[in-house]
Amino acid sequence: MAAQSVATSAETVEINGSGTSVDLGPATGLSCRECGTRFELGPIFACAECFGPLEVAYELPLGDPEALRAAIEAGPNNIWRYAPLLPVPADVASKPSLNPGFTKLVDAANLAKEFGVTGKLYVKDDSGNPTHSFKDRVVAIAVEAARAFGFTTLSCSSTGNLAGAVGAAAARAGFRSCVFIPHDLEQGKVVMAGVYGGDLVGIEGNYDDVNRFCSELIGDPLGEGWGFVNVNLRPYYGEGSKTLAYEICEQLGWQLPDQIVIPIASGSQLTKIDKGLQELIKLGLVEDKPYKIFGAQAEGCSPVSTAFKAGHEVVRPQKPNTIAKSLAIGNPADGPYVLDIARRTGGFVEDVNDEQVVEAIKILAQTEGIFAETAGGVTVGVTKKLIEDGHLDPTLTTVILNTGDGLKTLEAVAEGGGQTATIRPSLDAFRAANLA
Amino acid sequence: MAAQSVATSAETVEINGSGTSVDLGPATGLSCRECGTRFELGPIFACAECFGPLEVAYELPLGDPEALRAAIEAGPNNIWRYAPLLPVPADVASKPSLNPGFTKLVDAANLAKEFGVTGKLYVKDDSGNPTHSFKDRVVAIAVEAARAFGFTTLSCSSTGNLAGAVGAAAARAGFRSCVFIPHDLEQGKVVMAGVYGGDLVGIEGNYDDVNRFCSELIGDPLGEGWGFVNVNLRPYYGEGSKTLAYEICEQLGWQLPDQIVIPIASGSQLTKIDKGLQELIKLGLVEDKPYKIFGAQAEGCSPVSTAFKAGHEVVRPQKPNTIAKSLAIGNPADGPYVLDIARRTGGFVEDVNDEQVVEAIKILAQTEGIFAETAGGVTVGVTKKLIEDGHLDPTLTTVILNTGDGLKTLEAVAEGGGQTATIRPSLDAFRAANLA
Incomplete structure (x- = not known):
């Protein structure tokens, strides 16, 4: 198998009734983790038969492992080197993304x-x-799914890291964002998530309350056109x-x-x-x-x-x-x-x-x-x-x-961190602090 | 020029009178930026002739640019890919370092x-x-110099980023650290700099006061065995x-x-x-x-x-x-x-x-x-x-x-960042916030 064939192993699958065609590379559909029922690619996350979680199914580039390894190693220093194994189009590396991954x-x-x-x-x-945080990885994949399904707003329920990752990725990729967090998170996470210009909504409750709220919002006209990376885009995000x-x-x-x-x-x-x-x-x-x-x-x-x-x-x-x-x-x-x-x-x-x-x-x-x-x-x-x-x-x-x-x-x-001592700028003061 | 010759272009130079030999790769000595006087490699930073700042002088791998480019591109995804152009030993990539660089x-x-x-x-x-911060780059080079010159404590005057970079690099490379900052820096920088286990000393004054204090400390017995990355190791650090x-x-x-x-x-x-x-x-x-x-x-x-x-x-x-x-x-x-x-x-x-x-x-x-x-x-x-x-x-x-x-x-x-709104977990509350 040549490097090129790795990058072009995509299939095009019709979304249920929508008539738009979706190119998510090697992803061929969704499959229920519990009962195995297959669905076409789309912004769905629960099995219509048994309510089990849906997973992405692939046509993986089986064949020549050496060639696949070489293609991966010649790829960019980020997660897109693994594009042939992810639900993303083959040209994903050329799209505006934070290009996460390949961390130390x-x-x-x-x-x-x-x-x-x-x-x-x-x-x-x-x-x-x-x-x-690792959330940049999952969000980068969800962004591609959101693009494929025509969403214009990116959203999520988050304990903080995901909110920042969605805000940043949305800014760069040209989506509006509106993310939901428990109202009492750490300051660093809240300020960071707010700086990217999207809406950041604190929910009076814990993460499980935030999550329930987001599930309601998806079913409401208010949430139309919204891709919730960890709810209706969850099968892609998880990958x-x-x-x-x-x-x-x-x-x-x-x-x-x-x-x-x-x-x-x-x-x-x-x-x-x-x-x-x-x-x-x-x-x-x-x-x-x-x-x-x-x-x-x-x-x-x-x-x-x-x-x-x-x-x-x-x-x-x-x-x-x-x-x-x-x-x-x-x-x-x-x-x-x-x-x-x-x-x-x-x-x-x-x-x-x-x-x-x-x-x-x-x-x-x-x-x-x-x-x-x-x-x-x-x-x-x-x-x-x-x-x-x-x-x-x-x-x-x-x-x-x-x-x-x-x-x-x-x-x-x-509390335990911070300055060991605070002194005047003199050798005597430093000597007195007894650190040397 | 073959890749190997790039990696082995080191010279060994005697430190002034110390009798220890120093291998800092292609670095051949120090040179005064003002009057050009040459000095052997050592923990000195000002010209003995004119007090001008000293810079590292090299024997650079002139010759075959294509081979050098190829050697660099085959190197690690961090600053050590440029080891043939830096004052570091050829085997630097195998030493404990934070391995900074090659950022996006x-x-x-x-x-x-x-x-x-x-x-x-x-x-x-x-x-x-x-x-x-970019300070990881300069500190990584200074650590190699500190190792070569036999220092056991790493120090610096810092506006915050450097303090964290020194603390972290020292922890990983096995040095003690004691760093100096103005006492009124941002909380993130102070807490981070303190977490690596070295001493973090707040100085009542601004950065220029901290810097003057460090210069005094170098001349004092208290500072013996200390490598101040941006003072007595400054020529290396800057590279x-x-x-x-x-x-x-x-x-x-x-x-x-x-x-x-x-x-x-x-x-x-x-x-x-x-x-x-x-x-x-x-x-x-x-x-x-x-x-x-x-x-x-x-x-x-x-x-x-x-x-x-x-x-x-x-x-x-x-x-x-x-x-x-x-x-x-x-x-x-x-x-x-x-x-x-x-x-x-x-x-x-x-x-x-x-x-x-x-x-x-x-x-x-x-x-x-x-x-x-x-x-x-x-x-x-x-x-x-x-x-x-x-x-x-x-x-x-x-x-x-x-x-x-x-x-x-x-x-x-x-102030401008943070939450757009804080609401109860209900669609009515979200509707009232008027964000959708």
Whole structure:
């Protein structure tokens, strides 16, 4: 297979009754995750038969893995290098986008030493994305779907990072935006989300209230022409997280890691990373071998880890109360799938308390110079706990995800952080401060 | 010239009397910018003959530009791809570093339209660096010098970004750090700089007071074993800014831009970007042609633009008073060189007031989805003014530098930013807010 054929494997599919043709590259339709019913590509997210979630189905470029690898490696230094594996048109890289992705996979030798890890330990640092969270990945894909379906306003329910990512992407791609957040988020996230010129609406309630409100809005004439990236565009949006799996494996020299630790909010990211790894195996881009997927939650919002540890197959909603606000989803849509994946791969789902989150943020900063947001603190903290409890093997290759930036959750470390001393500009004053 | 010979063009030079050998790659010594006197590589920054500033002198890989270009392009996606042109050992990419650089050169078509630019307009977005400012570049080079000279503590005087960059780089590279800042900086910069575990000392005074204090500390036994990245390691540190010139030209397809707009704090960055462009010409990596360099200051700290517009050759110090705190250096060390370069290339040095800075931050965010810190607002605002006043040609290819991140200067836009509305989670409440 030549590089060109990778880039032109698109199909054109008629939307149900709308008469417009949609080019989303290798995406051939939507498929119900529960009952398998197929639908044409469109802004739908729930199965008309069983209300199960819909996923994108593909005609993947099976055939010559070497050629596909070469085509990917010759592509741009962002997620569009994986365009043949995503629901986007082949010319996506030429469209106005924030071009997220291909963030650093940091060899975290200092952190490994700190945690007693003798294998390789990596941090996949998604704070390097344009708006400094992994959300730029999923939004970039949703923007292409919104374009294809003729939406003019981009919207979402958000715990903060997504609001900023949608605002920024909409500004650059020429969409209006109107995004919804719980009214009491961290200042960094609120100010950032507001600066891109779209509407930013604070909802008096928690994320689950915001989400319910958005579902109502979609059914109302007020929401006509609106693409909600994580509601009616959710099947496309979710695919963006697959790029984390692709990048990790490519950056490891086209190899699967042994263990991955992933934070859980809705659970979509973890689910799609597993989907991405499975695709790489199917495509022959990596050699098949066992890998374990671990989920990380904050104790104050731990519906999935609670269910995992109790051996349940359903996830009982919680009322969130944690400083890890970007993970504060009490009723996670993909919770049951996370349980399946963690159990199937031999992983685990664990949680840490707020104090441990803050401690973990500092450990990561002080060992690797990476300033993570609270969600990153959750993941690093859970990794520590998993090692201590024997669930994670410290002799293997492990990848930890840092999905966001400490500058957006300054509140978490503001107390312990800041100036060691404040002095007059004199050597005597410095001597008296006793720091040298 | 083969790729290997590029990577091994290092020389070993004896430090004055110390007996240790120093490998800083192609760097062969230090040279006084004023009188040309040569010195061996060492932690010195002022000429013993005339007190002029010292610069790194090189044995550059002259010869086969095609081979050098190919070697660079095959290098890592960070500043170490330019190791043959920097004072760093050939194996630098294998050492613990934040690996900054190779940030996006954003095709800013929306901003061009907004400003009536008919040529190409690009934003070199250095908020994509590990600690989200261009300072990661200069610090990464200084760390190599500090390693070579046997320092164990990294230090600096900083307006905030540098403090964070030093703290993070020191943590990862295994140095102790102790950094000095004016005590009244933006919260984001202070908290971030403090999180990496080094000492962060607030000085009661402005940046120029902090800088004077650091100069005293170097001469005192208290400062023994300390590498001040922007004082006694300044000749090495400054070279990091050359990578901005290298990357811009490489990302333009190995071409010089016609015009570059650069913010001025100490003036070092602008001076070294010019040095970088001149090196690329000398090496045959780009075709020689005229280019213009423009400097950008805030009205509340505009010693260089004031001197430029008055036709002076010296820069009269000012007492800074501007929201662009990262540019608030009233007595800029490289001011006279900036005047030279702007005049020699046919550029201009301009300033904008704080209101224009905030407006420019919002314009950039709302057109390109890039959230710049106040320094970026200065550069974008000055670009607008230069176009309006006819100093900058809107039909040519122009590159604007964004050197830092809006999340670190939230204060500047917090008032106008934030939530458009706060409502109960109901369609009626949303309808009443009148946003749809």
